[in-house]
Every structure is written in structure tokens, then in C-alpha cells.
Amino acid sequence: MTERESRTLVVWCPDWPVVAAGLAQVPSAVIRANRVVACSPSARAEGVRRHQRRREAESACPDLKLVKEDPAQEVRAFEHVVSAVAQFTPRVEVTRPGMCSLPVRGPARYFGGERSFANRLAHVLNDLLQELRGPPCRIGIADTPFAARLAAHVPSGEIVLAGSTAAWLADLPVSALGEPELAELLVRLGIRRLGEFAELDEGVVAGRFGSRGVRAHRLARGLDDHALALCEPPPDLTVARELDSPVDQVDTVAFVATGIAEELIGRLVPGGLACTRLLVEASTEHGEELSRWWRADRPFTARAMVDRVRWQLEGWLAAPVDAPSAGITLVRLTAGEVVPDKGRQLGLFGGPVEADQRVERGIARIQGLLGHAAVGTAVLAGGRGPGEQTIFVPWGDPREEPEGVRHPWPGRLPAPAPAVVPVVPVVVSLVGRAGETVGVTGRGQCTVAPEWLLEPPGRQRVVGWAGPWPADERWWDPTGHRRRARLQVLLEDGSAHLLVLEGGRWGIEATYD
Amino acid sequence: MILTHVSRRPIRRRPFCFANVCSYTQEMAVTVAEALHGRASSLVLAKDRLLPVTVALAAVLPFAGLERGSTVVVDAHETCGATSLTLEMLAGPSIAGYWGAVAGCPELGLAAAAERGIDLARLLLVPSLGPQDRWAQVVASLFDAVDTVLYVPPPSVRPSDARRLAARARDRGAVQLVLDRDRRWPGPSDLRCTVTESQWTGLSRGHGLLSERHFEVEVSGRGAAARPRRSPLQLSA
Numbered sequence A: 001m002t003e004r005e006s007r008t009l010v011v012w013c014p015d016w017p018v019v020a021a022g023l024a025q026v027p028s029a030v031i032r033a034n035r036v037v038a039c040s041p042s043a044r045a046e047g048v049r050r051h052q053r054r055r056e057a058e059s060a061c062p063d064l065k066l067v068k069e070d071p072a073q074e075v076r077a078f079e080h081v082v083s084a085v086a087q088f089t090p091r092v093e094v095t096r097p098g099m100c101s102l103p104v105r106g107p108a109r110y111f112g113g114e115r116s117f118a119n120r121l122a123h124v125l126n127d128l129l130q131e132l133r134g135p136p137c138r139i140g141i142a143d144t145p146f147a148a149r150l151a152a153h154v155p156s157g158e159i160v161l162a163g164s165t166a167a168w169l170a171d172l173p174v175s176a177l178g179e180p181e182l183a184e185l186l187v188r189l190g191i192r193r194l195g196e197f198a199e200l201d202e203g204v205v206a207g208r209f210g211s212r213g214v215r216a217h218r219l220a221r222g223l224d225d226h227a228l229a230l231c232e233p234p235p236d237l238t239v240a241r242e243l244d245s246p247v248d249q250v251d252t253v254a255f256v257a258t259g260i261a262e263e264l265i266g267r268l269v270p271g272g273l274a275c276t277r278l279l280v281e282a283s284t285e286h287g288e289e290l291s292r293w294w295r296a297d298r299p300f301t302a303r304a305m306v307d308r309v310r311w312q313l314e315g316w317l318a319a320p321v322d323a324p325s326a327g328i329t330l331v332r333l334t335a336g337e338v339v340p341d342k343g344r345q346l347g348l349f350g351g352p353v354e355a356d357q358r359v360e361r362g363i364a365r366i367q368g369l370l371g372h373a374a375v376g377t378a379v380l381a382g383g384r385g386p387g388e389q390t391i392f393v394p395w396g397d398p399r400e401e402p403e404g405v406r407h408p409w410p411g412r413l414p415a416p417a418p419a420v421v422p423v424v425p426v427v428v429s430l431v432g433r434a435g436e437t438v439g440v441t442g443r444g445q446c447t448v449a450p451e452w453l454l455e456p457p458g459r460q461r462v463v464g465w466a467g468p469w470p471a472d473e474r475w476w477d478p479t480g481h482r483r484r485a486r487l488q489v490l491l492e493d494g495s496a497h498l499l500v501l502e503g504g505r506w507g508i509e510a511t512y513d
Numbered sequence B: 001m002i003l004t005h006v007s008r009r010p011i012r013r014r015p016f017c018f019a020n021v022c023s024y025t026q027e028m029a030v031t032v033a034e035a036l037h038g039r040a041s042s043l044v045l046a047k048d049r050l051l052p053v054t055v056a057l058a059a060v061l062p063f064a065g066l067e068r069g070s071t072v073v074v075d076a077h078e079t080c081g082a083t084s085l086t087l088e089m090l091a092g093p094s095i096a097g098y099w100g101a102v103a104g105c106p107e108l109g110l111a112a113a114a115e116r117g118i119d120l121a122r123l124l125l126v127p128s129l130g131p132q133d134r135w136a137q138v139v140a141s142l143f144d145a146v147d148t149v150l151y152v153p154p155p156s157v158r159p160s161d162a163r164r165l166a167a168r169a170r171d172r173g174a175v176q177l178v179l180d181r182d183r184r185w186p187g188p189s190d191l192r193c194t195v196t197e198s199q200w201t202g203l204s205r206g207h208g209l210l211s212e213r214h215f216e217v218e219v220s221g222r223g224a225a226a227r228p229r230r231s232p233l234q235l236s237a
Helices: A016-020 A041-045 A054-060 A071-086 A105-110 A114-131 A145-153 A165-170 A180-188 A194-198 A202-220 A250-271 A302-317 A357-370 B002-007 B018-042 B082-095 B110-115 B135-145 B159-172
Strands: A008-012 A028-032 A035-039 A065-068 A093-096 A099-103 A138-142 A238-247 A273-284 A289-295 A328-340 A376-380 A390-394 A426-431 A452-455 A458-473 A482-491 A496-502 A505-511 B071-076 B100-103 B123-126 B148-151 B175-179 B191-203 B208-221 B229-236
Touching: A008 A114, A008 A145, A016 A028, A016 A035, A016 A071, A035 A054, A054 A065, A071 A099, A071 A114, A099 A105, A099 A145, A105 A114, A114 A138, A138 A145, A145 A165, A165 A194, A180 A202, A194 A202, A238 A250, A250 A273, A250 A302, A250 A328, A273 A302, A302 A328, A302 A357, A357 B123, A357 B135, A376 B110, A376 B123, A390 B110, A426 A496, A458 B191, A458 B208, A482 B191, A482 B208, B071 B082, B071 B159, B082 B100, B082 B110, B082 B148, B082 B175, B082 B191, B082 B208, B082 B229, B100 B135, B123 B135, B135 B148, B135 B159, B159 B175
Parallel strands: A028 A065, B071 B175, B071 B191, B100 B123, B100 B148, B148 B175
Antiparallel strands: A008 A099, A008 A138, A028 A035, A093 A099, A238 A328, A273 A289, A273 A328, A376 A390, A426 A452, A426 A505, A452 A458, A458 A482, A482 A496, A496 A505, B191 B208, B208 B229
């Protein structure tokens, strides 16, 4: 019944998101949008299931350790598995982190049959997974990727013999198609098994269910929905060049770097890849080394890479301490993160901030002088104090608005916000007419009207004041709990300040300069 | 006037034929374009190089805008308010979509900046200017990158550094906003804005809230601003 003579092997590493997070040995679950996307075997034994709400999962297993989904980390960790598979055959296709497939005909012939190849592969991968403390992988082989995927989900995996894929599929329920809406409809029509669905006429299916139905019908008949798109595993993404004689001129190094960068780009381009994170390493004749990661919000061009090398070396050579004592003998570029190259697309309305090239180059130069985290932008955050309402985000890191920005913050002062917020509050004392320190009662009232602000060298009369605004923050958290009260004061010299009382001491938290 | 200039150019006599007419017309068009180009580039007025400012500030500044390439020093004399005035200056260009930067001023209240209308996504922050020998390089890089640069010069700023930075800003067409709270900027300035009086309204003893602010700002400098001028400025919350 197959249209082409092909066999597919699928490797499935169960619970991959949990394994990638390094939590496969303890009851744990990975959460996305408040739903469980994966859980460890011990959590499953306690009743945690996929698609559960976070609260349900926590009530099923009280010591459940929850982590947020981190697809990038999953892919990075899965790279180990993929490279182990690529030792056997270069034609690996990653379906998603935790699952990859390969055409098995060639390697099976080489390793003496599908079963012996699958055993060898499982042996190597299970050793690797044991290091990562994950459960053993499962391998399924069938005529089509779809069937092989289902075969891999059978406990301990299964090898479906060539030509019998449709028969093997026939007994499975229609929900195995992975199309819940279609499956529900089919069940209501009295079609419960894939075999029954496969017996329908293709034209009838197309007329009733459209193209998605036809695709599902092909899968159910043991046919391919698409040819396996093959790609070679990414080549070694590090390019290094030794310099014959040590170089102490940045321009000369930059000239060498041009060649390296073009070579690196040349390795990425055939795979349709682009690099967004770059490691620049340089070492000198005396063995001093400098390496720094560079990240860009757009893929690096060869020229941008050279600029990074130049800026980094300029920064290094001009460093007051730890400047290199000899010429540079080695320059190495490594692509740290590769993404499919979608071409360069400028953000339009509401899109992410795309700095124009001028801004980006200026930023990169400052990063070369002062370090990666020295330049950034701010995002608004929730919080009551004037210094808590914004968060500094280094350039290149994702600019995400934290949770709770739009929530009401009782105890936050209304506009205007103070223009000067010292990094450390200045300690002062605030006293009433008789010289007694102003306190704030449990009901949020001042004990006496403030009259004088004493700042060590002198004192000033308070001509206006408002408040206090009490803030009892994080009372549920014994370490983070803070009780504060804020007071707006206007002094006789016309300056206005925001005072804060914490632990019986007043401080100038901000100034309305 | 442009055309007279063109007609004075010697015309080579050629025997009449259609191709010659075409080539002559083409030649003339090129000359006109050249002449126009020359005129146009020499006729960039100061007002064409202005960055927009907020309505409140337009009445205070001599050209009702911030001139590209200029150095503007903001300070306060025997009162406070220099920081708020600088934020107000930064707000106009940011609202109009230009990029800004704040350097060497970690204590700047960014919530206040956002309130004034400054887009935090287009405001680069360099909290620390770095070691003594590098701060000028960092500021110069910012002139290359963005349109308005606000910074607090380190206490030991030398006149030579200040002069060089002013020249660099002029060269790159960036506005250099120097927040000079201690009044010791040793370099040249095209405009010096000094808060001479500042008054808050809205707060009394035990009630009310800081709401409106009345400034008196003295603007002095070169050219149109050579004669110092005092004007009122009102900033509301």
C-alpha cells in the first residue's frame, strides 16, 4: 500500500521538557500559560497530567516543583541527543525538542537490520539520557513518520513490519490522529477506529472534511502526508584563525576577522541559518584570553561580526587593568545560537522595537567599552516606590513588560513622579514642633504634624505635607516583607521631597527636582 | 536668479539637428539641477535643523525647538528644578519619534520621564559612564547613535573634553543636553537654561498633593539668544 519504499525511525525522549530542566528525578512539572505541558514520572504517579491547571496539579501533588517552559533550553539540551543520533546517520530531522526522526533504510542495512540498529541507537541514547537523569528513550519504526511516531509511543517502542503499517494502524482509535475536532466528529458518526476511517472513499472524505480531512485520511491509510524534509546537521560553527606573527593593531585583527566572519556566514547560509548570538574569543602570545558573548536583535552579518571583534579588541586594548601584554595570536568566532534566516524584516506598527542601524552600532561600541550590561532601556513595572516602577533591561535582552504593570497598586503615590530617585535613600529625621520624631500609627496617621526636617548639617521648616501612604508589602513572605509609609513634604526653600519611614527611620527616597 | 546664472554659461554653437537639440536640453537640465542643488544645500535654515519641543517649552526657547548639533546646558540658580526642565526638553523629540539617551545619571526618575511622555523604548540608558578616561568616548558614541543625549558630566570634566564633545555633537547633529546641577560646565554652550524660580502648588499642611509647578527660566546663549530672556514656564502633573 505504500507509494514509496521508505522506512522511518522515530526517537522519542519522554517528558523532555522536564529532563531539559534537570528535574526528571523529582516530582516536577513544566508550565505554560498556567497549564501543565509536561511532568516527571514521579509526578505522574501522583496524578499530575498534561493540560491540567497549575492549581489542580499542585493539589494532586503538594511537593510538585514547577518551572516555566523554556523552549530555548529544551532545544539546546536536545542538541546532545541529536548529535548522538547524527553519529549514526547525518540525515536527522528534529520534529520538536524531545523527538527526532530519520530515514532508517540506509543505516539499517549497514548495521545489520532494523532491530539491531534500533538496539544500538537505544543503547547509545540511553547512556546519554542516564547522564541527563532522564527516562530511557523509545524508538518506533514504520513506513510513515506518523505511524513511526505512534509506534514510538507504544511502551518500549515497536517496529512495524514493512507493508503492514496500514494494518497496524487500523486498530488504533481515531483520536490518535491528533485532530481532536475531527476525531470527535468521526466518533459521533460511528467511526471509532482508524481502519474504519481508512475504508472510506477519499473523494467522500474530501467532500465532507476538506483538505485537513484528506490529510488525516492519508495518514490513516498508512501513507505519507509529506516527504521528510532532510537537512544535514549544522556544520561546526566555530571558525578560528591563528596569526603567523602576533598582531597589536586592531585594524589588522579586524582585517583577519573579516575573512573569519565571512567563512562563518558561509557555513550558515547553505543551511538557511543565521546567527543571533556570537562568541568572540581572542588570545595573545602570552596566553591571555578574552572572550565575550554578543547578542543582536537581528541576525549578524559578516560586517556586524567584524565590528564586534573590532569593538571588543578596542575595549580590551584600552582597558586600564588586564590589558593584554603581547600581540594577538588567535581570533575565534563561534555562532552560539542559530535561527532560520527569514531575511531582515523591519518592525511596522506595534512590532518589536527595531533600532535603526545607527543606534545599533553606537550601542555595540559602548558595549565594547563598558560591557554588555552597561547599555539598556527601561520598562515600566509594577510597584509602589518611585524606584520600583521601572526595571533596567540590558540591550539585546527581551524587553518584556513584567506582570502586574496595569494592576492597581494601593499605596502608590499619584502623579507627578519624582524626577530624582537616589540609588540609596538619604537618612534624615522628621520632627514635630516639640522636637519629637514623627511616627505613623497602625491606622495610617501621623502621630504629630511634621515641623522640621533635620539633615545633618542643617534643618529646614516643613511648609506643606501630605500623606502618609502606608505600604505593607509581601506580608506573606518572611524574608521579603517590608512595612513602609511615605510622606510628601514641601520645604521652606521650595524643594519637595518624598520621605519614607521604615523601621522607625526616615529617609529621602526621592526628590521632586 | 538661478536661471540667469545658467544662461550665462557659454553655449557651444552646433549645427541644428534634432539630436543636438536633445543633447542641449539634457545639458541644460543637468546644469539647472546642479545649480538648484548648490542653492539648496547652502540654504538650510536653522529652523530646518530643529527638533520639536513640547508646547510649554516652545514659548521659552528662542527657535521654539532644539537646534541639532547644539549644546544646551541646564542648571538651576539658588533653587531646584533643573532635572524636571531637562526631562521636559527630552520629551518633545521623544514624542516626535526621535531616539534619546541618558548617561551618567542613575538617579534619574524614569517613572517621571514616562509621565512627561518620553518613550522608554526609545530612551537608551547608560547608568554609569565608566572609568575616568573613557566617559567622553562613551558620550561621543551616543552622539553617533541617537538624536538627544542627556548626561551629567563627571565632577572632573576638563575644558578640552567639553570643547571636543561640543564639536562632536555639532558634527553629528545631535543635541547635547548637559545637566549641570553644580554649575561647573567648563565648555561652550549654545544655550544655557537656568531655573531662577520654582514654585509648587497644591500641597498644604496635612492635605492636598503636589500638582502644578511654576518656573521662571532664564535663557541665554549665542545668536538669537544672546540677550538673556526670562520667561514663565508651567508644568502640570
